[in-house]
Amino acid sequence: MAVYTDVAAEELAEFLRGYDIGDLLSYKGIAEGVENSNFLLHTSCGSFILTLYEKRVAEDDLPYFLSLMAHLAERGVSCPQPARNRNGEVFSRLAGRPAAVINFLEGMWPRRPNVGHCGAVGEALAKMHLAGLDFPMFRQNPLSVAGWRPLFDLAGSRADSVQAGLRDFVERELGYLEANWPADLPVGVIHADLFPDNVFFLGDRLSGLIDFPFSCNDILAYDVAICLNAWCFEPDHSFNATKARALLNAYGRARPLSEGEQAALPLLARGAALRFLLTRLVDFFNVPPGALVKPKDPLEYVRKLRFQQSVKTLSDYGVTQAGCVA
């Protein structure tokens, strides 16, 4: 939950007169997004989300992910579309902060994802990857392999206070991944954070992908690996191969994985697990005392990493090569 920047009705109405999205009828600060202040607006033209970007989002990155959402939406990917103001800009300033208005997507994220959800997210991810192929902007992934050691340097020395031996475990894995990270796999635009709370459904139908501030250019199959970790484990930490099969096969039908991508997937999934393990460790040691937000459990990703270390081939994910081969 964010520390909200309040916006006066008078100031917001004035800001919105710079857009062609109708008259403001109401707005509510919403309790989503940890790093930004978000408001749900009703106007005479419909519903919108207003985001005020707080300090952790670099203003330099806003054009990338706002333009990306517009690009994807124009190519039929259901995702929020930024409104342009009368100067043609996708963001401007409100209450001293960069601010953007996007259309509101109806839908709800599944608290208990089932096999059908996993198939739908696999298909949507592949279509997003295809739609992003001709996106002309470039943003390096600050949280890919080169970004992990700085996180380890921040949190590693205290890792053993979370679990005995965790520091060594993470350092060994980090060294292994740095030495073996693949350099020749297909790259493109990835979402990089497609957890269940970023995928909306109406009933069984996927209604949209949201929340693009981690989007960047990186290995496409790394995005698949992030989803395997985020969608295919049960609350008891067991791996659900039926869900993985549904996700990978649906992905492969829309964008077949090459043999190289398939072979690398277990390694990429180790990297994806380490990436979230590291950011959760850093967050775990940086919770302000008395904060209302409970930090996410780093140990969840220790367990996922241990599982991925045990995977040898895609058959361990329940997939025969036929499903997603190029």
Place this chain on the structure above:
Amino acid sequence: MAVYTDVAAEELAEFLRGYDIGDLLSYKGIAEGVENSNFLLHTSCGSFILTLYEKRVAEDDLPYFLSLMAHLAERGVSCPQPARNRNGEVFSRLAGRPAAVINFLEGMWPRRPNVGHCGAVGEALAKMHLAGLDFPMFRQNPLSVAGWRPLFDLAGSRADSVQAGLRDFVERELGYLEANWPADLPVGVIHADLFPDNVFFLGDRLSGLIDFPFSCNDILAYDVAICLNAWCFEPDHSFNATKARALLNAYGRARPLSEGEQAALPLLARGAALRFLLTRLVDFFNVPPGALVKPKDPLEYVRKLRFQQSVKTLSDYGVTQAGCVA
């Protein structure tokens, strides 16, 4: 901002099947209401607010204020109306808590109330008082004169840490008000918390009154006094007699104040100031360390109380008797 109780989409959809308000399309936790968890719902029938009542709202009081909103709305007062479920109930349970669904009112509360807003709120308050006259239920006001000494006992001993001499100042005022509180003024249903953030406007038009958990039976003119304190002071703490005149005259045109009510108004305004001074003091000393919510400033109400102590008659509020006399 509340500590939110999260509700799973699946659980909420099931809960809403008990109502005839359409299919759930989306819901967002909203950052309003300190004591409850509130969600803005979109359904195929429109927008609604779902409230989960947390511990500080006594479940016994829910029927009073939910029934009151239904009663007022039926009599043309623009306020949220609770939906009844298929069993005819205005609340039931969700996520282990009492839960109610009310229709969503469009509108925004004025961050910088002007004279026009003050007139509109005076008129709406009088009409609410009239519409409540035949409301059959009764709820004692726990925060009227009899409720103030227990608050003083909680916070008084530490008052001097907020301002030197504050303890004695409050105790003297409390004794005076206990000895002189009027017993023979017209009573009825009051809102008891009609601050600017509980009154919505669309442009200059008042679109609704919200947030009734403090509503109760008490002296009607005490509600007017609460509004005088809440609406007619400027950010620099000066009293704006033009706003007070607009509020009182508009009230008086819809429900003329009797001579007794007019004469008592300055005393009632002292009481209204002391009531919010005391609850703010208690809250001030009970902020959890690191909480994101900044406590409201008790000294704002010390200043208002000092002003009200200086008022002798309604002419100090800028009002000639003609405007609101019975």
